Amino acid sequence: xxxxxxxxxxxxxxxxxxxxxxxxxxxxxxxxxxxxxxxxxxxxxxxxxxxxxxxxxxxxxxxxxxxxxxxxxxxxxxxxxxxxxxxxxxxxxxxxxxxxxxxxxxxxxxxxxxxxxxxxxxxxxxxxxxxxxxxxxxxxxxxxxxxxxxxxxxxxxxxxxxxxxxxxxxxxxxxxxxxxxxxxxxxxxxxxxxxxxxxxxxxxxxxxxxxxxxxxxxxxxxxxxxxxxxxxxxxxxxxxxxxxxxxx
Amino acid sequence: xxxxxxxxxxxxxxxxxxxxxxxxxxxxxxxxxxxxxxxxxxxxxxxxxxxxxxxxxxxxxxxxxxxxxxxxxxxxxxxxxxxxxxxxxxxxxxxxxxxxxxxxxxxxxxxxxxxxxxxxxxxxxxxxxxxxxxxxxxxxxxxxxxxxxxxxxxxxxxxxxxxxxxxxxxxxxxxxxxxxxxxxxxxxxxxxxxxxxxxxx
Numbered sequence: 001x002x003x004x005x006x007x008x009x010x011x012x013x014x015x016x017x018x019x020x021x022x023x024x025x026x027x028x029x030x031x032x033x034x035x036x037x038x039x040x041x042x043x044x045x046x047x048x049x050x051x052x053x054x055x056x057x058x059x060x061x062x063x064x065x066x067x068x069x070x071x072x073x074x075x076x077x078x079x080x081x082x083x084x085x086x087x088x089x090x091x092x093x094x095x096x097x098x099x100x101x102x103x104x105x106x107x108x109x110x111x112x113x114x115x116x117x118x119x120x121x122x123x124x125x126x127x128x129x130x131x132x133x134x135x136x137x138x139x140x141x142x143x144x145x146x147x148x149x150x151x152x153x154x155x156x157x158x159x160x161x162x163x164x165x166x167x168x169x170x171x172x173x174x175x176x177x178x179x180x181x182x183x184x185x186x187x188x189x190x191x192x193x194x195x196x197x198x199x200x201x202x203x204x205x206x207x208x209x210x211x212x213x214x215x216x217x218x219x220x221x222x223x224x225x226x227x228x229x230x231x232x233x234x235x236x237x238x239x240x241x242x243x244x245x246x247x248x
Numbered sequence: 249x250x251x252x253x254x255x256x257x258x259x260x261x262x263x264x265x266x267x268x269x270x271x272x273x274x275x276x277x278x279x280x281x282x283x284x285x286x287x288x289x290x291x292x293x294x295x296x297x298x299x300x301x302x303x304x305x306x307x308x309x310x311x312x313x314x315x316x317x318x319x320x321x322x323x324x325x326x327x328x329x330x331x332x333x334x335x336x337x338x339x340x341x342x343x344x345x346x347x348x349x350x351x352x353x354x355x356x357x358x359x360x361x362x363x364x365x366x367x368x369x370x371x372x373x374x375x376x377x378x379x380x381x382x383x384x385x386x387x388x389x390x391x392x393x394x395x396x397x398x399x400x401x402x403x404x405x406x407x408x409x410x411x412x413x414x415x416x417x418x419x420x421x422x423x424x425x426x427x428x429x430x431x432x433x434x435x436x437x438x439x440x441x442x443x444x445x446x447x448x449x
Contacts, residue, residue: 006448011251044445046272047253055258056272058330081259081274089255097251102446104432105284217281221394224286234286234364241281 007099014094020157025087026073039064039134040107040127043100047082057082060127064134075123106240114210115203116144119223121215125157128212136165143171147201149193152181175201198226205231214240268325270440273333280332281394288363288414290398298417302355317342324404327440339402341383344375355420360401363414368427370410379405382415407438
């Protein structure tokens with residue numbers, strides 16, 4: 001964020017929908033006046049009904065700063081108000097009101113050469129994916145590890161893209177864990193995040209990594225506590241949390 | 249009327265209480281957690297609460313001394329800048345007015361500071377006059393660490409990031425010094441009824 005001017009509402013036009021999992025879709029938007037953003041930031045979406053009733057929610061930005069289209073990856077919450085509209089009702093060519101970017105803390109930039117540790121629970125992977133995409137587009141690639149917890153194999157968001165990023169062999173490793181599923185041939189973890197898993201995946205504290213944790217509150221609490229428990233300074237660990245109704 | 253979202257009707261689940269819900273907010277029944285880093289572990293034997301800065305004699309309370317102060321129970325609506333509002337939340341704690349009794353200061357501004365390094369800035373007028381508390385119980389139970397326990401600020405007339413968790417003190421200041429979120433894109437004052445969410449709102 002480089003300006004203190006007001007964040008104005010603007011219209012984005014839906015250019016493409018990518019179904020990521022049965023409940024999650026990525027919306028690729030053309031936003032002509034988008035002021036730019038940093039990896040990890042979010043934006044506000046505002047929906048307006050014909051009688052003027054409005055609903056607003058915040059969503060993490062999935063696209064890296066260098067992409068021309070803005071991507072949001074949205075999980076459809078069945079009892080939600082905005083997400084079932086974004087994932088289900090909105091069609092290519094429709095417009096949506098948004099403003100941003102928002103948040104100057106949970107961000108990662110080129111030039112931060114500390115080893116990167118990203119810890120994601122469910123759709124908490126979205127802002128972390130913006131960081132990985134941004135890293136991948138840069139010329140100097142800091143070593144990075146992603147520990148990513150999903151319910152089932154089918155719930156893994158960006159699975160194929162993550163496989164492609166790993167295959168570039170540029171210093172990124174991805175460590176999946178599944179909490180409700182154990183598909184045949186699965187070689188990843190199959191349990192909730194715990195001390196042993198964190199110890200196996202996380203950088204030794206002597207390397208003073210930059211850490212970003214995003215997911216539901218119990219997941220983030222568990223992950224952040226485990227990391228501090230293995231000697232990480234609390235100041236290295238940036239967290240972003242959403243509650244059960246946090247998305248809507 | 250400006251832009252209409254094609255096909256959007258909305259759930260309007262909050263109509264009964266809509267006069268209590270600021271613009272852009274929706275009502276939740278659970279209590280979401282938001283914080284920027286790990287939850288601090290607080291040792292009550294070493295815990296103190298201070299008022300410092302523009303004050304002749306800084307004031308300081310130990311945990312025991314703090315609990316001995318006159319407490320009150322208040323029921324308030326709270327509004328988080330991430331869009332959720334929670335109505336009729338009940339807290340027990342000490343009014344900032346009680347802590348400020350007898351304090352002479354030239355300060356017009358304050359910075360609340362917390363374990364973990366979090367800060368938030370507030371005009372002195374926004375935390376005095378029966379508008380702000382230092383609370384240690386939520387819903388009749390000791391305040392959970394995730395929600396800012398053992399003690400957090402409660403400044404319910406402003407967005408909830410102003411109600412700093414893990415409170416450790418108030419710095420009295422002649423000038424306004426933007427706090428943690430206020431230097432990271434969020435509004436300097438944060439009045440939910442004026443929808444002062446971000447810089448420039």
